[in-house]
Amino acid sequence: MGTVEMSWLLPAALSAEPDAPPRRSTRDWVIDTVCFVLGFGFTVLATADLLGWHTGVVREWHPTDSWMIWLDGVLSGIAGIGLWWRRRFLWPLATLALVLSAFSVAGAFTLLILMLTVAVHCPFRVLAGYAAAAAATNLIFAAARPDSAGSYWETVWWGVMIVVIISLWGMVVRARRELVASWRDRAARAEAEQQLRVEQARTLERTRIAREMHDVLAHRISLLSLHAGALEFRPDAPPAEIAGAASVVRATAHQALQDLREVIGVLRAGQVDDAEPAPERPQPTLSALPALVDEARLAGDRVALDIRVDLGEVPAGTGRTAYRIVQEGLTNARKHAPSAVVRVTVGGACGAGLHIEIVNPLPVGVPGGPPIPGTGVGLIGLAERASLAGGHLTHGSDGATFRLTADLPWPVSR
Structure with a gap:
Protein backbone atom coordinates (compact mmCIF):
# COMPACT_ATOMS: atom_id res chain seq x y z
CA MET A 1 0.00 0.00 0.00
CA GLN A 194 -2.36 -8.68 -34.21
CA GLN A 195 1.35 -7.88 -34.38
CA LEU A 196 2.13 -11.58 -33.97
CA ARG A 197 -0.21 -12.47 -36.82
CA VAL A 198 1.41 -9.79 -38.98
CA GLU A 199 4.88 -11.13 -38.19
CA GLN A 200 3.78 -14.67 -38.97
CA ALA A 201 2.28 -13.54 -42.26
CA ARG A 202 5.51 -11.72 -43.11
CA THR A 203 7.57 -14.78 -42.28
CA LEU A 204 5.38 -17.02 -44.43
CA GLU A 205 5.51 -14.54 -47.28
CA ARG A 206 9.29 -14.24 -47.07
CA THR A 207 9.61 -18.02 -47.06
CA ARG A 208 7.36 -18.26 -50.08
CA ILE A 209 9.33 -15.59 -51.91
CA ALA A 210 12.64 -17.28 -51.04
CA ARG A 211 11.31 -20.55 -52.44
CA GLU A 212 10.07 -18.75 -55.53
CA MET A 213 13.46 -17.09 -56.08
CA HIS A 214 15.18 -20.46 -55.74
CA ASP A 215 12.89 -22.13 -58.24
CA VAL A 216 13.12 -19.32 -60.78
CA LEU A 217 16.79 -18.41 -60.59
CA ALA A 218 18.38 -21.81 -59.99
CA HIS A 219 17.34 -22.95 -63.43
CA ARG A 220 18.74 -19.86 -65.18
CA ILE A 221 21.97 -19.71 -63.21
CA SER A 222 22.67 -23.40 -63.75
CA LEU A 223 22.40 -22.79 -67.49
CA LEU A 224 24.82 -19.88 -67.19
CA SER A 225 27.28 -22.06 -65.26
CA LEU A 226 27.01 -24.81 -67.84
CA HIS A 227 27.77 -22.54 -70.81
CA ALA A 228 30.50 -20.66 -68.97
CA GLY A 229 32.15 -23.99 -68.12
CA ALA A 230 32.02 -25.01 -71.79
CA LEU A 231 33.76 -21.78 -72.81
CA GLU A 232 36.39 -22.33 -70.12
CA PHE A 233 37.25 -25.88 -71.19
CA ARG A 234 37.02 -25.22 -74.95
CA PRO A 235 39.11 -22.10 -75.47
CA ASP A 236 40.19 -23.43 -78.90
CA ALA A 237 36.65 -23.88 -80.18
CA PRO A 238 35.75 -22.29 -83.49
CA PRO A 239 34.75 -18.63 -83.24
CA ALA A 240 31.25 -19.41 -84.38
CA GLU A 241 30.71 -21.84 -81.49
CA ILE A 242 32.21 -19.40 -79.01
CA ALA A 243 29.97 -16.64 -80.33
CA GLY A 244 26.93 -18.89 -80.12
CA ALA A 245 27.72 -19.95 -76.56
CA ALA A 246 28.33 -16.34 -75.56
CA SER A 247 25.00 -15.38 -77.14
CA VAL A 248 23.24 -18.08 -75.10
CA VAL A 249 25.02 -16.85 -71.94
CA ARG A 250 23.94 -13.29 -72.64
CA ALA A 251 20.33 -14.29 -73.35
CA THR A 252 20.18 -16.52 -70.28
CA ALA A 253 21.68 -13.80 -68.08
CA HIS A 254 19.14 -11.33 -69.43
CA GLN A 255 16.32 -13.75 -68.74
CA ALA A 256 17.69 -14.40 -65.21
CA LEU A 257 17.69 -10.68 -64.50
CA GLN A 258 14.15 -10.43 -65.82
CA ASP A 259 13.06 -13.30 -63.58
CA LEU A 260 14.79 -11.66 -60.63
CA ARG A 261 12.97 -8.42 -61.34
CA GLU A 262 9.66 -10.25 -61.41
CA VAL A 263 10.39 -12.05 -58.15
CA ILE A 264 11.47 -8.83 -56.45
CA GLY A 265 8.23 -7.37 -57.76
CA VAL A 266 6.44 -9.71 -55.37
CA LEU A 267 8.08 -7.83 -52.51
CA ARG A 268 6.90 -4.54 -53.93
CA ALA A 269 3.33 -5.72 -54.54
CA GLY A 270 0.94 -3.10 -53.24
CA GLN A 271 3.73 -0.50 -52.87
CA VAL A 272 4.45 0.42 -56.46
CA ASP A 273 3.63 3.87 -57.75
CA ASP A 274 0.26 4.28 -59.39
CA ALA A 275 1.89 5.50 -62.59
CA GLU A 276 4.07 2.37 -62.82
CA PRO A 277 2.32 -0.88 -63.75
CA ALA A 278 2.71 -3.63 -61.20
CA PRO A 279 5.10 -6.36 -62.39
CA GLU A 280 3.60 -9.70 -63.22
CA ARG A 281 4.04 -12.41 -60.63
CA PRO A 282 6.55 -15.06 -61.82
CA GLN A 283 4.17 -17.99 -61.69
CA PRO A 284 4.06 -19.84 -65.02
CA THR A 285 1.59 -22.68 -65.36
CA LEU A 286 2.02 -26.13 -66.82
CA SER A 287 1.23 -24.76 -70.29
CA ALA A 288 4.74 -23.27 -70.33
CA LEU A 289 6.33 -26.70 -69.83
CA PRO A 290 7.23 -27.27 -73.54
CA ALA A 291 8.98 -23.88 -73.63
CA LEU A 292 10.93 -24.80 -70.48
CA VAL A 293 12.07 -28.07 -72.07
CA ASP A 294 13.01 -26.32 -75.35
CA GLU A 295 15.09 -23.85 -73.39
CA ALA A 296 16.90 -26.69 -71.61
CA ARG A 297 17.54 -28.47 -74.92
CA LEU A 298 18.88 -25.25 -76.44
CA ALA A 299 21.37 -25.08 -73.57
CA GLY A 300 22.58 -28.60 -74.36
CA ASP A 301 20.47 -30.69 -72.01
CA ARG A 302 19.13 -33.98 -73.30
CA VAL A 303 15.47 -34.03 -72.28
CA ALA A 304 12.78 -36.45 -73.40
CA LEU A 305 9.32 -35.03 -72.67
CA ASP A 306 6.29 -37.30 -72.61
CA ILE A 307 3.00 -35.42 -72.12
CA ARG A 308 -0.06 -37.63 -71.65
CA VAL A 309 -2.55 -34.97 -70.65
CA ASP A 310 -4.00 -31.76 -72.05
CA LEU A 311 -1.89 -29.13 -70.30
CA GLY A 312 -4.54 -26.45 -70.77
CA GLU A 313 -7.07 -28.38 -68.68
CA VAL A 314 -4.85 -28.59 -65.59
CA PRO A 315 -5.97 -26.11 -62.89
CA ALA A 316 -3.75 -23.06 -62.54
CA GLY A 317 -2.67 -23.80 -58.95
CA THR A 318 -1.77 -27.39 -59.70
CA GLY A 319 -0.08 -26.32 -62.94
CA ARG A 320 2.17 -23.81 -61.18
CA THR A 321 3.28 -26.41 -58.67
CA ALA A 322 3.89 -28.99 -61.42
CA TYR A 323 5.91 -26.49 -63.45
CA ARG A 324 8.18 -25.72 -60.50
CA ILE A 325 8.69 -29.43 -59.81
CA VAL A 326 9.78 -30.11 -63.40
CA GLN A 327 11.97 -27.00 -63.42
CA GLU A 328 13.75 -28.04 -60.23
CA GLY A 329 14.07 -31.62 -61.47
CA LEU A 330 15.83 -30.46 -64.65
CA THR A 331 18.07 -28.19 -62.59
CA ASN A 332 19.09 -31.05 -60.30
CA ALA A 333 19.75 -33.34 -63.25
CA ARG A 334 21.91 -30.64 -64.85
CA LYS A 335 23.90 -30.25 -61.62
CA HIS A 336 24.41 -33.88 -60.69
CA ALA A 337 24.13 -35.79 -63.98
CA PRO A 338 25.31 -33.53 -66.81
CA SER A 339 24.89 -34.88 -70.36
CA ALA A 340 22.53 -37.59 -69.10
CA VAL A 341 19.18 -38.15 -70.78
CA VAL A 342 16.40 -36.87 -68.54
CA ARG A 343 12.97 -38.36 -69.10
CA VAL A 344 10.02 -36.22 -68.01
CA THR A 345 6.57 -37.79 -67.96
CA VAL A 346 3.40 -35.85 -67.17
CA GLY A 347 0.10 -37.69 -67.01
CA GLY A 348 -3.12 -37.99 -65.11
CA ALA A 349 -6.77 -37.12 -65.40
CA CYS A 350 -9.36 -34.86 -63.85
CA GLY A 351 -10.48 -36.38 -60.59
CA ALA A 352 -7.64 -38.92 -60.54
CA GLY A 353 -4.81 -36.42 -60.01
CA LEU A 354 -1.74 -35.25 -61.88
CA HIS A 355 1.32 -37.52 -61.91
CA ILE A 356 4.84 -36.28 -62.68
CA GLU A 357 7.92 -38.45 -63.04
CA ILE A 358 11.48 -37.31 -63.76
CA VAL A 359 14.11 -40.01 -64.28
CA ASN A 360 17.80 -39.72 -65.13
CA PRO A 361 20.69 -42.19 -64.90
CA LEU A 362 23.27 -41.63 -62.19
CA PRO A 363 26.62 -40.31 -63.40
CA VAL A 364 29.44 -42.78 -63.93
CA GLY A 365 33.02 -41.79 -63.12
CA VAL A 366 34.28 -38.31 -62.28
CA PRO A 367 32.53 -35.33 -63.87
CA GLY A 368 34.54 -33.50 -66.47
CA GLY A 369 34.11 -30.06 -64.92
CA PRO A 370 33.60 -28.42 -61.58
CA PRO A 371 30.23 -29.12 -59.97
CA ILE A 372 27.53 -26.48 -60.17
CA PRO A 373 26.98 -25.08 -56.67
CA GLY A 374 23.58 -25.27 -55.09
CA THR A 375 21.77 -24.74 -51.82
CA GLY A 376 20.97 -28.40 -51.20
CA VAL A 377 17.40 -27.64 -50.19
CA GLY A 378 15.67 -27.63 -53.56
CA LEU A 379 14.03 -31.03 -53.18
CA ILE A 380 13.03 -30.18 -49.62
CA GLY A 381 11.31 -27.06 -50.88
CA LEU A 382 9.58 -29.05 -53.62
CA ALA A 383 8.29 -31.59 -51.11
CA GLU A 384 6.90 -28.77 -48.98
CA ARG A 385 5.35 -27.09 -52.00
CA ALA A 386 3.69 -30.35 -53.06
CA SER A 387 2.43 -30.94 -49.52
CA LEU A 388 0.93 -27.44 -49.34
CA ALA A 389 -0.83 -28.12 -52.64
CA GLY A 390 -2.42 -31.25 -51.17
CA GLY A 391 -0.13 -33.79 -52.85
CA HIS A 392 3.12 -35.56 -52.09
CA LEU A 393 6.58 -35.89 -53.60
CA THR A 394 9.16 -38.67 -53.37
CA HIS A 395 12.70 -38.96 -54.67
CA GLY A 396 15.58 -41.39 -54.46
CA SER A 397 17.88 -43.69 -56.43
CA ASP A 398 18.00 -47.45 -57.02
CA GLY A 399 21.75 -47.53 -57.66
CA ALA A 400 21.48 -46.86 -61.39
CA THR A 401 18.88 -44.14 -61.83
CA PHE A 402 17.53 -41.23 -59.86
CA ARG A 403 13.76 -40.92 -59.81
CA LEU A 404 11.59 -38.01 -58.70
CA THR A 405 7.82 -38.52 -58.62
CA ALA A 406 5.04 -36.20 -57.58
CA ASP A 407 1.30 -36.70 -57.31
CA LEU A 408 -0.84 -33.57 -57.16
CA PRO A 409 -4.60 -33.22 -56.76
CA TRP A 410 -6.71 -32.46 -59.80
CA PRO A 411 -10.19 -31.83 -58.50
CA VAL A 412 -13.27 -32.09 -60.65
CA SER A 413 -14.41 -28.63 -61.68
CA ARG A 414 -18.00 -27.71 -60.87
Whole structure:
Protein backbone atom coordinates (compact mmCIF):
# COMPACT_ATOMS: atom_id res chain seq x y z
CA MET A 1 0.00 0.00 0.00
CA GLY A 2 3.02 2.28 -0.02
CA THR A 3 2.53 3.36 -3.62
CA VAL A 4 -1.18 4.10 -3.71
CA GLU A 5 -2.31 7.16 -5.62
CA MET A 6 -4.60 9.82 -4.16
CA SER A 7 -6.18 10.82 -7.46
CA TRP A 8 -9.84 10.51 -6.51
CA LEU A 9 -10.33 14.27 -6.05
CA LEU A 10 -10.17 14.98 -9.78
CA PRO A 11 -12.56 13.69 -12.50
CA ALA A 12 -9.59 12.27 -14.35
CA ALA A 13 -9.19 9.78 -11.52
CA LEU A 14 -11.93 7.65 -13.03
CA SER A 15 -9.57 6.68 -15.87
CA ALA A 16 -6.26 6.74 -14.00
CA GLU A 17 -4.02 3.80 -13.35
CA PRO A 18 -4.32 2.39 -9.81
CA ASP A 19 -0.59 2.50 -9.11
CA ALA A 20 1.16 5.85 -8.86
CA PRO A 21 4.51 6.36 -10.57
CA PRO A 22 7.62 6.26 -8.37
CA ARG A 23 8.12 10.00 -8.81
CA ARG A 24 5.40 12.59 -8.53
CA SER A 25 4.10 14.01 -11.75
CA THR A 26 2.63 17.47 -12.20
CA ARG A 27 -0.81 15.99 -11.68
CA ASP A 28 0.35 14.37 -8.42
CA TRP A 29 1.66 17.67 -7.12
CA VAL A 30 -1.66 19.36 -7.91
CA ILE A 31 -3.64 16.62 -6.15
CA ASP A 32 -1.29 16.66 -3.14
CA THR A 33 -1.71 20.41 -2.86
CA VAL A 34 -5.50 20.15 -3.00
CA CYS A 35 -5.52 17.42 -0.34
CA PHE A 36 -3.21 19.39 1.94
CA VAL A 37 -5.25 22.58 1.58
CA LEU A 38 -8.50 20.75 2.30
CA GLY A 39 -7.15 18.68 5.19
CA PHE A 40 -4.72 20.97 6.98
CA GLY A 41 -6.55 24.17 6.05
CA PHE A 42 -9.86 22.93 7.44
CA THR A 43 -8.08 21.86 10.65
CA VAL A 44 -6.70 25.37 11.20
CA LEU A 45 -10.00 27.11 10.44
CA ALA A 46 -12.10 24.67 12.51
CA THR A 47 -9.77 24.92 15.52
CA ALA A 48 -9.77 28.70 15.36
CA ASP A 49 -13.55 28.77 15.06
CA LEU A 50 -14.03 26.36 17.98
CA LEU A 51 -11.75 28.51 20.16
CA GLY A 52 -13.60 31.66 19.10
CA TRP A 53 -10.55 33.48 17.73
CA HIS A 54 -12.66 35.31 15.16
CA THR A 55 -15.50 36.40 17.42
CA GLY A 56 -13.97 36.10 20.84
CA VAL A 57 -16.70 33.65 21.81
CA VAL A 58 -16.23 29.92 22.02
CA ARG A 59 -18.59 28.08 19.69
CA GLU A 60 -21.32 26.12 21.37
CA TRP A 61 -21.64 23.52 18.63
CA HIS A 62 -19.87 20.43 19.87
CA PRO A 63 -19.20 22.14 23.27
CA THR A 64 -15.89 20.83 24.62
CA ASP A 65 -13.17 21.84 27.02
CA SER A 66 -10.41 23.94 25.49
CA TRP A 67 -7.76 21.24 26.15
CA MET A 68 -9.67 18.80 23.93
CA ILE A 69 -9.97 21.42 21.20
CA TRP A 70 -6.20 22.00 21.34
CA LEU A 71 -5.49 18.27 21.35
CA ASP A 72 -7.86 17.80 18.42
CA GLY A 73 -6.19 20.66 16.52
CA VAL A 74 -2.63 19.43 17.08
CA LEU A 75 -3.29 15.78 16.18
CA SER A 76 -5.49 16.70 13.21
CA GLY A 77 -2.79 19.12 12.03
CA ILE A 78 -0.21 16.33 12.14
CA ALA A 79 -2.52 14.08 10.16
CA GLY A 80 -3.18 16.89 7.65
CA ILE A 81 0.55 17.43 7.11
CA GLY A 82 0.97 13.68 6.75
CA LEU A 83 -1.29 13.77 3.67
CA TRP A 84 1.85 14.76 1.71
CA TRP A 85 3.22 11.24 2.30
CA ARG A 86 -0.01 9.24 2.23
CA ARG A 87 1.29 7.19 -0.76
CA ARG A 88 4.15 5.88 1.33
CA PHE A 89 2.54 5.77 4.78
CA LEU A 90 -1.12 5.12 4.07
CA TRP A 91 -1.78 2.62 6.86
CA PRO A 92 -0.05 4.57 9.67
CA LEU A 93 -2.06 7.64 8.65
CA ALA A 94 -5.26 5.58 8.25
CA THR A 95 -4.77 4.16 11.75
CA LEU A 96 -4.21 7.65 13.18
CA ALA A 97 -7.37 8.82 11.39
CA LEU A 98 -9.34 5.94 12.89
CA VAL A 99 -8.24 6.98 16.38
CA LEU A 100 -9.01 10.66 15.71
CA SER A 101 -12.47 9.81 14.39
CA ALA A 102 -13.48 8.97 17.99
CA PHE A 103 -13.30 12.63 19.08
CA SER A 104 -11.95 14.89 16.28
CA VAL A 105 -13.94 17.70 14.67
CA ALA A 106 -11.07 19.72 13.22
CA GLY A 107 -9.71 16.74 11.26
CA ALA A 108 -12.99 15.96 9.47
CA PHE A 109 -11.68 16.52 5.94
CA THR A 110 -8.41 14.72 6.66
CA LEU A 111 -10.38 11.74 7.95
CA LEU A 112 -12.60 11.71 4.86
CA ILE A 113 -9.59 11.90 2.50
CA LEU A 114 -7.85 8.98 4.20
CA MET A 115 -11.04 6.89 4.36
CA LEU A 116 -11.68 7.42 0.67
CA THR A 117 -8.08 6.50 -0.07
CA VAL A 118 -8.55 3.19 1.75
CA ALA A 119 -11.81 2.59 -0.14
CA VAL A 120 -10.17 3.23 -3.51
CA HIS A 121 -6.97 1.26 -3.05
CA CYS A 122 -7.81 -1.61 -0.69
CA PRO A 123 -9.70 -4.87 -1.28
CA PHE A 124 -13.33 -5.02 -0.18
CA ARG A 125 -12.64 -7.19 2.88
CA VAL A 126 -10.10 -4.65 4.15
CA LEU A 127 -12.44 -1.77 3.40
CA ALA A 128 -15.33 -3.53 5.16
CA GLY A 129 -13.32 -3.99 8.33
CA TYR A 130 -12.02 -0.42 8.27
CA ALA A 131 -15.49 1.04 7.59
CA ALA A 132 -17.01 -1.04 10.42
CA ALA A 133 -14.36 0.26 12.82
CA ALA A 134 -14.96 3.83 11.63
CA ALA A 135 -18.72 3.43 12.10
CA ALA A 136 -18.18 2.06 15.61
CA THR A 137 -16.09 5.08 16.59
CA ASN A 138 -19.16 7.25 15.97
CA LEU A 139 -20.61 5.84 19.18
CA ILE A 140 -17.63 7.30 21.07
CA PHE A 141 -17.62 10.54 19.06
CA ALA A 142 -21.30 11.28 19.76
CA ALA A 143 -20.59 11.00 23.50
CA ALA A 144 -17.22 12.82 23.54
CA ARG A 145 -18.28 15.69 21.28
CA PRO A 146 -22.06 16.06 21.68
CA ASP A 147 -23.88 18.20 19.14
CA SER A 148 -26.02 20.90 20.68
CA ALA A 149 -28.28 20.89 17.62
CA GLY A 150 -29.04 17.18 17.59
CA SER A 151 -29.49 14.09 19.74
CA TYR A 152 -26.92 11.40 20.41
CA TRP A 153 -28.39 8.89 17.97
CA GLU A 154 -28.84 11.51 15.29
CA THR A 155 -25.10 12.25 15.50
CA VAL A 156 -24.33 8.53 15.31
CA TRP A 157 -26.67 8.14 12.34
CA TRP A 158 -25.09 10.95 10.35
CA GLY A 159 -21.61 9.61 11.10
CA VAL A 160 -22.52 6.14 9.87
CA MET A 161 -24.14 7.57 6.73
CA ILE A 162 -20.99 9.53 5.89
CA VAL A 163 -18.86 6.40 6.34
CA VAL A 164 -21.18 4.42 4.03
CA ILE A 165 -21.26 7.15 1.38
CA ILE A 166 -17.48 7.54 1.34
CA SER A 167 -17.00 3.76 1.17
CA LEU A 168 -19.44 3.38 -1.74
CA TRP A 169 -17.85 6.30 -3.57
CA GLY A 170 -14.41 4.71 -3.22
CA MET A 171 -15.72 1.33 -4.39
CA VAL A 172 -17.20 2.93 -7.51
CA VAL A 173 -13.90 4.63 -8.31
CA ARG A 174 -11.99 1.39 -7.71
CA ALA A 175 -14.36 -0.62 -9.90
CA ARG A 176 -14.11 1.99 -12.62
CA ARG A 177 -10.32 1.87 -12.54
CA GLU A 178 -10.25 -1.91 -12.66
CA LEU A 179 -12.65 -1.88 -15.62
CA VAL A 180 -10.52 0.64 -17.50
CA ALA A 181 -7.39 -1.37 -16.67
CA SER A 182 -9.09 -4.51 -17.97
CA TRP A 183 -10.05 -2.75 -21.20
CA ARG A 184 -6.51 -1.52 -21.66
CA ASP A 185 -5.12 -4.97 -20.96
CA ARG A 186 -7.45 -6.53 -23.50
CA ALA A 187 -6.55 -3.86 -26.05
CA ALA A 188 -2.84 -4.46 -25.42
CA ARG A 189 -3.28 -8.22 -25.81
CA ALA A 190 -5.32 -7.75 -28.99
CA GLU A 191 -2.64 -5.46 -30.40
CA ALA A 192 0.10 -7.92 -29.46
CA GLU A 193 -1.82 -10.79 -31.09
CA GLN A 194 -2.36 -8.68 -34.21
CA GLN A 195 1.35 -7.88 -34.38
CA LEU A 196 2.13 -11.58 -33.97
CA ARG A 197 -0.21 -12.47 -36.82
CA VAL A 198 1.41 -9.79 -38.98
CA GLU A 199 4.88 -11.13 -38.19
CA GLN A 200 3.78 -14.67 -38.97
CA ALA A 201 2.28 -13.54 -42.26
CA ARG A 202 5.51 -11.72 -43.11
CA THR A 203 7.57 -14.78 -42.28
CA LEU A 204 5.38 -17.02 -44.43
CA GLU A 205 5.51 -14.54 -47.28
CA ARG A 206 9.29 -14.24 -47.07
CA THR A 207 9.61 -18.02 -47.06
CA ARG A 208 7.36 -18.26 -50.08
CA ILE A 209 9.33 -15.59 -51.91
CA ALA A 210 12.64 -17.28 -51.04
CA ARG A 211 11.31 -20.55 -52.44
CA GLU A 212 10.07 -18.75 -55.53
CA MET A 213 13.46 -17.09 -56.08
CA HIS A 214 15.18 -20.46 -55.74
CA ASP A 215 12.89 -22.13 -58.24
CA VAL A 216 13.12 -19.32 -60.78
CA LEU A 217 16.79 -18.41 -60.59
CA ALA A 218 18.38 -21.81 -59.99
CA HIS A 219 17.34 -22.95 -63.43
CA ARG A 220 18.74 -19.86 -65.18
CA ILE A 221 21.97 -19.71 -63.21
CA SER A 222 22.67 -23.40 -63.75
CA LEU A 223 22.40 -22.79 -67.49
CA LEU A 224 24.82 -19.88 -67.19
CA SER A 225 27.28 -22.06 -65.26
CA LEU A 226 27.01 -24.81 -67.84
CA HIS A 227 27.77 -22.54 -70.81
CA ALA A 228 30.50 -20.66 -68.97
CA GLY A 229 32.15 -23.99 -68.12
CA ALA A 230 32.02 -25.01 -71.79
CA LEU A 231 33.76 -21.78 -72.81
CA GLU A 232 36.39 -22.33 -70.12
CA PHE A 233 37.25 -25.88 -71.19
CA ARG A 234 37.02 -25.22 -74.95
CA PRO A 235 39.11 -22.10 -75.47
CA ASP A 236 40.19 -23.43 -78.90
CA ALA A 237 36.65 -23.88 -80.18
CA PRO A 238 35.75 -22.29 -83.49
CA PRO A 239 34.75 -18.63 -83.24
CA ALA A 240 31.25 -19.41 -84.38
CA GLU A 241 30.71 -21.84 -81.49
CA ILE A 242 32.21 -19.40 -79.01
CA ALA A 243 29.97 -16.64 -80.33
CA GLY A 244 26.93 -18.89 -80.12
CA ALA A 245 27.72 -19.95 -76.56
CA ALA A 246 28.33 -16.34 -75.56
CA SER A 247 25.00 -15.38 -77.14
CA VAL A 248 23.24 -18.08 -75.10
CA VAL A 249 25.02 -16.85 -71.94
CA ARG A 250 23.94 -13.29 -72.64
CA ALA A 251 20.33 -14.29 -73.35
CA THR A 252 20.18 -16.52 -70.28
CA ALA A 253 21.68 -13.80 -68.08
CA HIS A 254 19.14 -11.33 -69.43
CA GLN A 255 16.32 -13.75 -68.74
CA ALA A 256 17.69 -14.40 -65.21
CA LEU A 257 17.69 -10.68 -64.50
CA GLN A 258 14.15 -10.43 -65.82
CA ASP A 259 13.06 -13.30 -63.58
CA LEU A 260 14.79 -11.66 -60.63
CA ARG A 261 12.97 -8.42 -61.34
CA GLU A 262 9.66 -10.25 -61.41
CA VAL A 263 10.39 -12.05 -58.15
CA ILE A 264 11.47 -8.83 -56.45
CA GLY A 265 8.23 -7.37 -57.76
CA VAL A 266 6.44 -9.71 -55.37
CA LEU A 267 8.08 -7.83 -52.51
CA ARG A 268 6.90 -4.54 -53.93
CA ALA A 269 3.33 -5.72 -54.54
CA GLY A 270 0.94 -3.10 -53.24
CA GLN A 271 3.73 -0.50 -52.87
CA VAL A 272 4.45 0.42 -56.46
CA ASP A 273 3.63 3.87 -57.75
CA ASP A 274 0.26 4.28 -59.39
CA ALA A 275 1.89 5.50 -62.59
CA GLU A 276 4.07 2.37 -62.82
CA PRO A 277 2.32 -0.88 -63.75
CA ALA A 278 2.71 -3.63 -61.20
CA PRO A 279 5.10 -6.36 -62.39
CA GLU A 280 3.60 -9.70 -63.22
CA ARG A 281 4.04 -12.41 -60.63
CA PRO A 282 6.55 -15.06 -61.82
CA GLN A 283 4.17 -17.99 -61.69
CA PRO A 284 4.06 -19.84 -65.02
CA THR A 285 1.59 -22.68 -65.36
CA LEU A 286 2.02 -26.13 -66.82
CA SER A 287 1.23 -24.76 -70.29
CA ALA A 288 4.74 -23.27 -70.33
CA LEU A 289 6.33 -26.70 -69.83
CA PRO A 290 7.23 -27.27 -73.54
CA ALA A 291 8.98 -23.88 -73.63
CA LEU A 292 10.93 -24.80 -70.48
CA VAL A 293 12.07 -28.07 -72.07
CA ASP A 294 13.01 -26.32 -75.35
CA GLU A 295 15.09 -23.85 -73.39
CA ALA A 296 16.90 -26.69 -71.61
CA ARG A 297 17.54 -28.47 -74.92
CA LEU A 298 18.88 -25.25 -76.44
CA ALA A 299 21.37 -25.08 -73.57
CA GLY A 300 22.58 -28.60 -74.36
CA ASP A 301 20.47 -30.69 -72.01
CA ARG A 302 19.13 -33.98 -73.30
CA VAL A 303 15.47 -34.03 -72.28
CA ALA A 304 12.78 -36.45 -73.40
CA LEU A 305 9.32 -35.03 -72.67
CA ASP A 306 6.29 -37.30 -72.61
CA ILE A 307 3.00 -35.42 -72.12
CA ARG A 308 -0.06 -37.63 -71.65
CA VAL A 309 -2.55 -34.97 -70.65
CA ASP A 310 -4.00 -31.76 -72.05
CA LEU A 311 -1.89 -29.13 -70.30
CA GLY A 312 -4.54 -26.45 -70.77
CA GLU A 313 -7.07 -28.38 -68.68
CA VAL A 314 -4.85 -28.59 -65.59
CA PRO A 315 -5.97 -26.11 -62.89
CA ALA A 316 -3.75 -23.06 -62.54
CA GLY A 317 -2.67 -23.80 -58.95
CA THR A 318 -1.77 -27.39 -59.70
CA GLY A 319 -0.08 -26.32 -62.94
CA ARG A 320 2.17 -23.81 -61.18
CA THR A 321 3.28 -26.41 -58.67
CA ALA A 322 3.89 -28.99 -61.42
CA TYR A 323 5.91 -26.49 -63.45
CA ARG A 324 8.18 -25.72 -60.50
CA ILE A 325 8.69 -29.43 -59.81
CA VAL A 326 9.78 -30.11 -63.40
CA GLN A 327 11.97 -27.00 -63.42
CA GLU A 328 13.75 -28.04 -60.23
CA GLY A 329 14.07 -31.62 -61.47
CA LEU A 330 15.83 -30.46 -64.65
CA THR A 331 18.07 -28.19 -62.59
CA ASN A 332 19.09 -31.05 -60.30
CA ALA A 333 19.75 -33.34 -63.25
CA ARG A 334 21.91 -30.64 -64.85
CA LYS A 335 23.90 -30.25 -61.62
CA HIS A 336 24.41 -33.88 -60.69
CA ALA A 337 24.13 -35.79 -63.98
CA PRO A 338 25.31 -33.53 -66.81
CA SER A 339 24.89 -34.88 -70.36
CA ALA A 340 22.53 -37.59 -69.10
CA VAL A 341 19.18 -38.15 -70.78
CA VAL A 342 16.40 -36.87 -68.54
CA ARG A 343 12.97 -38.36 -69.10
CA VAL A 344 10.02 -36.22 -68.01
CA THR A 345 6.57 -37.79 -67.96
CA VAL A 346 3.40 -35.85 -67.17
CA GLY A 347 0.10 -37.69 -67.01
CA GLY A 348 -3.12 -37.99 -65.11
CA ALA A 349 -6.77 -37.12 -65.40
CA CYS A 350 -9.36 -34.86 -63.85
CA GLY A 351 -10.48 -36.38 -60.59
CA ALA A 352 -7.64 -38.92 -60.54
CA GLY A 353 -4.81 -36.42 -60.01
CA LEU A 354 -1.74 -35.25 -61.88
CA HIS A 355 1.32 -37.52 -61.91
CA ILE A 356 4.84 -36.28 -62.68
CA GLU A 357 7.92 -38.45 -63.04
CA ILE A 358 11.48 -37.31 -63.76
CA VAL A 359 14.11 -40.01 -64.28
CA ASN A 360 17.80 -39.72 -65.13
CA PRO A 361 20.69 -42.19 -64.90
CA LEU A 362 23.27 -41.63 -62.19
CA PRO A 363 26.62 -40.31 -63.40
CA VAL A 364 29.44 -42.78 -63.93
CA GLY A 365 33.02 -41.79 -63.12
CA VAL A 366 34.28 -38.31 -62.28
CA PRO A 367 32.53 -35.33 -63.87
CA GLY A 368 34.54 -33.50 -66.47
CA GLY A 369 34.11 -30.06 -64.92
CA PRO A 370 33.60 -28.42 -61.58
CA PRO A 371 30.23 -29.12 -59.97
CA ILE A 372 27.53 -26.48 -60.17
CA PRO A 373 26.98 -25.08 -56.67
CA GLY A 374 23.58 -25.27 -55.09
CA THR A 375 21.77 -24.74 -51.82
CA GLY A 376 20.97 -28.40 -51.20
CA VAL A 377 17.40 -27.64 -50.19
CA GLY A 378 15.67 -27.63 -53.56
CA LEU A 379 14.03 -31.03 -53.18
CA ILE A 380 13.03 -30.18 -49.62
CA GLY A 381 11.31 -27.06 -50.88
CA LEU A 382 9.58 -29.05 -53.62
CA ALA A 383 8.29 -31.59 -51.11
CA GLU A 384 6.90 -28.77 -48.98
CA ARG A 385 5.35 -27.09 -52.00
CA ALA A 386 3.69 -30.35 -53.06
CA SER A 387 2.43 -30.94 -49.52
CA LEU A 388 0.93 -27.44 -49.34
CA ALA A 389 -0.83 -28.12 -52.64
CA GLY A 390 -2.42 -31.25 -51.17
CA GLY A 391 -0.13 -33.79 -52.85
CA HIS A 392 3.12 -35.56 -52.09
CA LEU A 393 6.58 -35.89 -53.60
CA THR A 394 9.16 -38.67 -53.37
CA HIS A 395 12.70 -38.96 -54.67
CA GLY A 396 15.58 -41.39 -54.46
CA SER A 397 17.88 -43.69 -56.43
CA ASP A 398 18.00 -47.45 -57.02
CA GLY A 399 21.75 -47.53 -57.66
CA ALA A 400 21.48 -46.86 -61.39
CA THR A 401 18.88 -44.14 -61.83
CA PHE A 402 17.53 -41.23 -59.86
CA ARG A 403 13.76 -40.92 -59.81
CA LEU A 404 11.59 -38.01 -58.70
CA THR A 405 7.82 -38.52 -58.62
CA ALA A 406 5.04 -36.20 -57.58
CA ASP A 407 1.30 -36.70 -57.31
CA LEU A 408 -0.84 -33.57 -57.16
CA PRO A 409 -4.60 -33.22 -56.76
CA TRP A 410 -6.71 -32.46 -59.80
CA PRO A 411 -10.19 -31.83 -58.50
CA VAL A 412 -13.27 -32.09 -60.65
CA SER A 413 -14.41 -28.63 -61.68
CA ARG A 414 -18.00 -27.71 -60.87
